[in-house]
Amino acid sequence: MSTMVQSEARSRAWRLWLTSGPGLFWIILFLLLPSGIMLGIAFFTNSDFGSPVLPLSLSSFSQVAGFGILGWTSANFTVLIRSLLQAGIATTMTILLAYPLVFFIVSRPANLRPVLLLFAIVPSWTNQVVRTYAWMQLLNPFAPVSHLAQSLGLIPPHLGLMPGNFAVFIGLTYNYLPYMVVPLYAAVEKLDWTLVEAGRDLYASGPKLFFNAVFPQTVPGLLSGIILVGIPAFGDYVVPQLLGGDKAMMLGSLIASQFTFSPDWPYGAALTIIMLVFTCIGLVVFRRLTQRLGGGEGAML
Amino acid sequence: MSNIPRGIRRGLFGVSLPVYALLYLPLSVIAIFSFAPSLHHPGVNLAAYGELFNDATVLAALRRSITLAFGSAILGTALGTLMGFGLSRFRPAKGGGFWVGALPSLIIYTPIIMPSLVFGISELIFFNLVHEYTGLLSAGLLTMGIAHVTFQSPYVALVVYARLTGLDPNLFEASHDLYANPIKSFLYLTIPVVRPALIGGFLLAITLSIDDFTISFFTAGPGSVTLPIYIYSAIARKGSSPEINALGSLMIATVIGVALLYYFVTRRQQQRSRQIPAVA
Structure with missing residues (x-):
């Protein structure tokens, strides 16, 4: 009995991922992953061309807090x-x-x-x-x-x-x-x-x-x-x-x-x-x- | 409702009328200015519309907007419908734990609740990086389309889900008892039942695509200027102009048309769903 319930539950879960999976995967790939990358980029250093380069640093956050070359604003x-x-x-x-x-x-x-x-x-x-x-x-x-x-x-x-x-x-x-x-x-x-x-x-x-x-x-x-x-x-x-x-x-x-x-x-x-x-x-x-x-x-x- | 005293009802009417006027004032200003080139030169003048239809840039932008709206809406509706269908049919009614119960909802609500600016900039960075390392997905209509599908499909999923949750689960049992295989019952039961939601969701997806500016702006490339981006850059360049007013009026008219269509489709759907119990 319990194995039947289990296999029933498994087949439901399988169908759930078969139908909802593509859409959910799309959102993960094209929104959750990109926003994760963006959050990561905050910890990189700015290059002369505006793109992120190593080393990792917190300088962008001190910039956010108002500290710059000219002092605090x-x-x-x-x-x-x-x-x-x-x-x-x-x-x-x-x-x-x-x-x-x-x-x-x-x-x-x-x-x-x-x-x-x-x-x-x-x-x-x-x-x-x-x-x-x-x-x-x-x-x-x-x-x-x-x-x-x-x-x-x-x-x-x-x-x-x-x-x-x-x-x-x-x-x-x-x-x-x-x-x-x-x-x-x-x-x-x-x-x-x-x-x-x-x-x-x-x-x-x-x-x-x-x-x-x-x-x-x-x-x-x-x-x-x-x-x-x-x-x-x-x-x-x-x-x-x-x-x-x-x-x-x-x-x-x-x-x-x-x-x-x-x-x-x-x-x-x-x-x-x-x-x-x-x-x-x-x-x-x-x-x-x-x-x-x-x-x-x-x-x- | 008779429960609201008469005096208060009059007051409500008195306050609401100006609010409605305020809602339509800006839209009518665009329409009026599109006919009369300026405030000081009143009169009806269709010159701006003529200019518009002879402007190759505008026509190209229009073509891109339509391609983008329909292309993304088709894929967005397909993915959204499958999500709404799957979650309403195959997710356990109660709980289901984090992975099956809460996570899918969380994923679906993220594009809806995330500020468009954060959404757009995430995509900008992502597409830039993908392009830099693989050479694929250079900024253009394709990247805009991908972003549009991402925000359309959750809304379609919500519409389809709302339609299916109101449905008797015994219908699916019955089709199973009558030896319909899952594909057959999807084609002959689910599709006809969700068709109004499908059409409504598709129209909603098109409206969302046409309405969006921020996300399009950050995912667009130099060769994929759509109408909203064209208008934005025209405003930034030279402020207001009769041509932009004419273009704005046409866009407002289109959206009001689609909105009315959506309204009538969903109303018919509601009326029909009210009729079902009466027949049964």
Whole structure:
């Protein structure tokens, strides 16, 4: 009997690797192996041509920490803090915009909801470069929005709203808003309204009702949304590159420039490790929070 | 929902309308500017589109984008479907240990969660090294295609997996009892059942390929400029121009078209899956 169960299990495992194997092998070969190599490159020394050479050293990490030929600078820390702040602020903004939007969609008749949701998602399916380019046109010094800001005295005359931190914030919020809307909608759609009724029967109303009866039920969706927005916003390349300029540089641009204009692979790889470390910290923290709050994901693979 | 008081519902509507407007404002600005060359010269002008269709560079970039999207989507859908199918059918329902249970999911989620910049730069380094030591895989459409398949197949796997987990496992038992061999039941049972997911996954793969810039940018070679890369370098060179606006409008229109197609395919699939219990 047990041998039959064993051979059954073995044949299942064999079939699993036969069907899923090629795809998994592809991802291992073309993504996991390359990222492993990249992590390794951080420990090499930079040659005159930007490619990694022996001997192994930690010099790229001291470069990351800000030590250079000219002594210590805080430039890298500034970029890191700015990236974290931008990601945090943009995520907060998407939360503030997504909550009313999602509850608006749910308050409509059931047959309208998928269409309203689709309309909120479609812009994110266009190319990121095109989307960001649109904001370049909206925020440049000659655009009406910039004129308005100039006459209100928010920005000095002859300057636009871009390039700069504000433009990056707008671009990130716009790019990632749908990634907050989708998980939040999934949570709000299956909200247990009887709890809200119960709260109302107990004479709770307004903010009290929302924060005690509605909000806790949306937390799993909110946490997934924070992961889906915060992580890509933190590592974004296109938005800071097109809307940011030098004074609003984010980690993504700093990394990319080590592989394009002035090649320094080990330094770039070490910076990438920093980005991955923060990404993983974010993932683990929010994963733990989700588990603690009992957010079960049924259709998760 | 009637549970939300009327006043609040009005408030929600009042806040959501501007959000929707904000979502479509930039896209419409591109479309409007593509017809009117500048803010100060209003009017409808199709010159930018004419220029676009006579520009050999743009047409070549378009051809490469289409080749890349379809080529990668075919392979990505094949690999993704097999992954989704295998994991839903042959993985033990509970646990299965690290190697069979957790590891495949971990591998599939890596391309989804990894920041595109890290993804792209890893591939850049990898392809560079492979080329340096073997002479194979010089940067171009092939390396871009390989990278695209890597991020498409996990999404397709998720779509197919979601479709198959909702299915009665007894169906497979039944086909086995009726003497269908595994290949026959794959062809006559699995394929028809996952067909909507297959089409949806394929369209999703194409959209992902067209939408991607960062990963393409770092895996592209000098001779493989696709549309997003062309637009990016045009913006970097000379800022905004009517031609780029026209190109952007066409890309937005295409994506909205594909998105609607995807929506209707998945909706039909949902309706059909709702009908199955009614028939049975």
